[in-house]
Amino acid sequence: MDILSQLLGRLHPLIVHLPIGFLILGVLLYWTDRKTKQYTGLLSTLFLWAGIVSVLACISGFLLYQNEGYGFDTVKGHLWFGIITAVFCFALYLKWKSDSIAVLQKVSFPIMMVLGLVLISITGHKGGNITHGEGYLTEPLPRGVKKALGIPVFEELPIALTEESWENADLYAEVVHPILNNKCVSCHGPKQAKGELRLHHMDDILSGGENGEVIMAQNPDGSELFTRVISPKDTDGHMPPKEKEQLTKEEVAVLKAWIEAGHPFDGSIASHGLDESLFEPFFPKDVEDFYPEATLSPLPLDSLRTVKETGLHVEYLSKDSPWLRVTAINKPGFSLTDTLALTPINDFIVELDLSHTEINDSIYPYLGHLPNLTVLNLGQTEVTDQGIEELSHLSHLKHLNLTRTGITSNLFEKLENFPSLQKVYVFGASLPSDGPKEVSKGLDVDYGGYTLPRIASDSIIY
Ligand code: HEC
Structure with missing residues (x-):
């Protein structure tokens, strides 16, 4: 039985295409047949089938969720929309067949069909997000378009400290936040919350992840935010995962000092009494040109x-x-x-x-x-x-x-x-x-x- 339910669950990505196909076919047929009305009988069968395969898609989806360890929070939107879509397909069938149900009489058939298409698109999109991660579809859009649509765009934040300014720089906003932003937020941020942890905002950092708080005040070695970063790269749970760009040892030192200082979210570096040597590595280097300055004109x-x-x-x-x-x-x-x-x-x-x-x-x-x-x-x-x-x-x-x-x-x-x-x-x-x-x-x-x-x-x- 287990095998059967696992198999059926894994067929979900295939089964979901059936209701989509039936529904779209129904809409196209309704449109092309609107004058001749040759296929009236066929249409109700199509919507009935759309309903039946939607139920099958819901069941297989539910089994997939049960068997493959998805969190309910991750799947709930997709699941609910799937159920609504299935019910809606039956409604379309009933309306086309007899139009005797009072609530359905109030809405015109074409409007219902458009609604059906909207529903199945939302359901499909939510399903896609589970598999590919949120923002998969919009990822290729140009930055400007994404910003206009209010889609969060990832921006690398520079750490801009200088010999003159470092003391007055805000410890969290100008140093710690850029580090977390550049190395962690792609997985722990507005778009994704791996391990149910987000690190782009104070409240999220404080509320921690699926295993609770990730910072223990003034105790880096008791803080998962820190221990995960310093654990050997090959061990399970090392952060960021080994194929991603790692923190530099200077960044690790700053993170440690920040936790030791009680992980303050405001106040300048000087006000927290941290040493200049921690921040020197972030000062701009005077890069002298390696080769002599060219004063010659090129050779014949x-x-x-x-x-x-x-x-x-x-x-x-x-x-x-x-x-x-x-x-x-x-x-x-x-x-x-x-x-x-x-x-x-x-x-x-x-x-x-x-x-x-x-x-x-x-x-x-x-x-x-x-x-x-x-x-x-x-x-x-x-x-x-x-x-x-x-x-x-x-x-x-x-x-x-x-x-x-x-x-x-x-x-x-x-x-x-x-x-x-x-x-x-x-x-x-x-x-x-x-x-x-x-x-x-x-x-x-x-x-x-x-x-x-x-x-x-x-x-x-x-
Ligand atoms: C490529 C994606 C990715 C990046 C980048 C990443 N993480 Fe993670 N992180 C994960 C995943 C996946 C999990 C959940 C699995 C686990 O607990 O190991 C996780 C879990 C965690 C947890 C445990 C949360 C909990 O409560 O269980 C902490 C703490 C953490 N990450 C910190 C960080 C820090 C700090 C950075 C940046 C230095 C970072 N991560 C960068 C993917 C990532």
Whole structure:
């Protein structure tokens, strides 16, 4: 019996199309037959059938709701409209057949049919919302149209704090609310209330979800709003679900501090005595351009062609930039003599990759004459640190790759004078492993040798 009721329940999505079909067919037939009246008898049969299959749809829908764990709140609108539609189909049948029932005599038949169509549309729409989520139909509409129709549109809210303004910013409205809005409200908001929880408004946050309140005053570890966020990403119930964009550790810290402060919904950051360090990560960063400012006009086209003919790969960094990226990846035989071909474009090179080529220390004087060079890769070549001082003229050089080269620990002393260098990669060079991690302020040494953490699936044999 259980199997039967489950099967019938799962046939609901199919059965629901029958009343829709019968009803629409009835309306069309009534319209096309209004003059000749050939099919009068057929019409009443159609509406009777519409009524019968509507009842079947109601029953199968009810079984689906019982068997598949839907909440009554979720299905009730759809269920009630389904029942009303079924009753209405029988009313249409009775009216068409005899028109002897007093209440039905007052309404004209065409009006009743339009009503029938409206009812079945509402029922269908409500059913669709259960399966696809509310707003499925209106989702593709342009934002402007949605706003005009009063449909809530999701808007990412920026957290706009600055060194000067952070103390006066409203803790909830300007920091906590945007975090919840950007990472949680798509599932816990006006459109959806997963776990019966909404997080877009104070009252909703306070009233909690299906398991009750989600915040315990001043106790983040006792607050589900917080524990769900810090639980390991793979555990059940982690929020936001792992495939969604996660909170950053800075956002987690703010959420924690907010709960510890008694989850206030008004008052400035300063008035709650929170520390600046919590908010610094949200200040705008001064992003200095990585590459030099371009003051040159782009090269004549044929100067690139001659370089390409030598087997080097040359490309512009971007469409509107004069800067070039040159790589010898397809020319392992590249050596000092080949640099002659590059002379006309020397001033334009900002990235140069000579890794895996036949160069040696004799390349340094040439490299020292590339005034805008910013990223240089000499990895897997025979270069050492003999003569590397030549590169200290390069006022833009920021990244230097010397992995698997013959450099020695003398390198670090020499690099101290490099004006802009931020990162030097030395993986696989025979250097003592306890060398400096930082040569000087702002210049990091990357020894590589990264390993990936083991994960469960590593040990599965497929
Ligand atoms: C992709 C959808 C989605 C997003 C985004 C999401 N959640 Fe959830 N959340 C769910 C679902 C589904 C449930 C119900 C199942 C469960 O309890 O795990 C739930 C349940 C919860 C509950 C438990 C409510 C109760 O009373 O049982 C809390 C608390 C929660 N979420 C917090 C959050 C927070 C905080 C965020 C944002 C950082 C978030 N969720 C983002 C889908 C989501």
